[in-house]
Each structure stands twice: as C-alpha cells, then as structure tokens.
Amino acid sequence: MRLTTEDAKAIEAEIPYLRRYARALTGGAEAADDLVQDSLERAIARFDQFRSGTNLRAWLFTIVHNMRCDQHRRFVRRPTEIPIDDAPQHASTRASQADALHLADFRRAFGRLSEPHREVLALVGLEGLDYQRAAVILGVEVGTVKSRVFRAREALRREQELLEQPVPRAMWRVAA
Amino acid sequence: MAESVELVVITPAEVSAFVDGELAREERSDVAACVRDDERAACLVSAWRWQLAQLYAAFGRIVDEPVPHRLRLIVAA
Numbered sequence: 449m450r451l452t453t454e455d456a457k458a459i460e461a462e463i464p465y466l467r468r469y470a471r472a473l474t475g476g477a478e479a480a481d482d483l484v485q486d487s488l489e490r491a492i493a494r495f496d497q498f499r500s501g502t503n504l505r506a507w508l509f510t511i512v513h514n515m516r517c518d519q520h521r522r523f524v525r526r527p528t529e530i531p532i533d534d535a536p537q538h539a540s541t542r543a544s545q546a547d548a549l550h551l552a553d554f555r556r557a558f559g560r561l562s563e564p565h566r567e568v569l570a571l572v573g574l575e576g577l578d579y580q581r582a583a584v585i586l587g588v589e590v591g592t593v594k595s596r597v598f599r600a601r602e603a604l605r606r607e608q609e610l611l612e613q614p615v616p617r618a619m620w621r622v623a624a
Numbered sequence: 625m626a627e628s629v630e631l632v633v634i635t636p637a638e639v640s641a642f643v644d645g646e647l648a649r650e651e652r653s654d655v656a657a658c659v660r661d662d663e664r665a666a667c668l669v670s671a672w673r674w675q676l677a678q679l680y681a682a683f684g685r686i687v688d689e690p691v692p693h694r695l696r697l698i699v700a701a
C-alpha cells in the first residue's frame with residue numbers, strides 16, 4: 449500500500465520506540481533491527497487496516513508482537529535464552545565501569561526471562577503503557593497483564609539473585 | 625468490646641499494580657497504607673521501583689540512537 453507523506457512521517461517517528469521494544473525482546477541490536485524491518489514492511493503492507501485517530505505506536509507494537517509470535521512458530525526449537533549485547537548502549541553515556549557491568553548483568557538477567565515476561569515488562573515498564581493498552585497489544589485480558597507483570601517481576605528478581613551469587617571460595621582456589 | 629477492625633488483604637500482585645499506578649482510588653489508598661505499615665510490602669515496592677530504574681537504564685536510551693538507514697528506507701520507499 450502506498451503511504452501518504454504524512455503517514456510515512458508518522459511511522460518514521462515511531463521507529464526509535466519500535467527499536468527499543470524490539471531490543472528488549474531480542475537482546476541483540478541486529479536481531480532487533482531485523483524484527484523492526486519485518487514489522488515495518490508488514491505495517492506498510494497492511495496500513496489500510498490502521499484506523500486513523502487510534503494510537504499508531506500501539507498498533508505498531510501489536511505488529512511487532514505478532515511478528516515475534518510467527519517467528520516462534522517457525523523456530524519452535526529455538527532456545528529460550530537469548531544473546532545480549534553487552535556493549536554500552538550509547539557512546540555518550542558516562543556510566544562508570546561498575547555501572548556498565550551492573551547493567552550488563554541486568555540485561556543478562558532480563559534476557560533469561562520468558563518471552564511473555566520480557567514483553568510485558570518492556571511494554572509496561574519501559575514503554576510506559578497502561579495495562580489496558582498492553583492487553584490489547586498482547587491479545588490478552590487486563591487481569592492477565594496484571595498477574596503477568598507481577599510474575600515477570602518475581603522471575604526477574606530470581607534471575608538477578610542468581611547472577612549475584614558469589615563464586616564459591618573452593619572454585620576460586622581451583623582457578624588460582 | 626474492642627472496636628471492629630476491617631481486615632484488608634493485599635496480595636503482592638496488587639502491590640505490583642500499585643507500582644504501575646494501575647489501581648483505582650480506594651484500592652490505591654489501601655495498598656499505600658499497607659506499604660506504609662508493612663515492611664515486606666515496602667520492600668517489594670522499592671525492589672520493583674529499582675527494577676524499573678534498571679530496565680530504563682539498560683534500554684531507555686535506545687530511542688536516542690540514530691535510526692539505521694535501512695529502516696528509514698522502508699518508510700521512505
């Protein structure tokens with residue numbers, strides 16, 4: 449479908465948010481941009497289904513979500529753990545090395561969550577959507593979003609605690 | 625007779641929704657009171673707020689990155 453200049457501009461303005469959401473889902477920058485590319489192509493092909501006046505970003509997030517579901521169906525045996533780019537996200541971020549390490553740990557813990565947990569935390573916690581909007585995007589009830597966010601938080605805390613476990617002294621001795 | 629005390633049960637899932645500002649006014653004030661009085665609820669709230677801060681620190685600034693040319697091309701085409 450051919451976009452008007454206005455529609456094209458509106459979609460282009462949403463690309464940074466799609467990239468962020470996709471990065472939280474996939475972990476890797478390349479995989480995220482591939483996902484955004486596929487989603488944009490689908491969005492443009494189906495733009496006649498977008499009802500003007502409704503939230504464009506939410507509509508695009510729905511497409512990213514559906515695209516991910518399709519990918520999962522295709523790669524059923526895909527491992528749950530996803531690769532995470534540990535490189536600093538932004539050159540101008542003046543995080544100390546300790547902060548950078550800490551964030552790398554956080555990304556690793558986040559990457560170990562199940563896809564539904566990553567999705568719901570990314571939509572609600574990162575993109576700031578309310579439960580109602582997240583429910584529409586994910587195609588579930590609002591109550592499901594509420595309980596899923598809670599479980600995702602608990603799962604994330606467990607993963608973070610696992611990463612914080614110090615290496616036992618005996619292993620240090622073996623390594624040294 | 626001791627005056628009757630209304631028992632309000634707050635679940636962790638409600639505390640989680642409270643962190644997201646998703647509770648209606650009455651529920652919200654119940655949970656707020658619980659967070660004030662109960663150390664465990666207060667711990668949950670601060671742990672989850674800290675998680676949100678980390679989530680944002682880990683991914684938030686991606687929106688400031690320049691959009692790769694290949695993505696802009698799709699929309700421009």
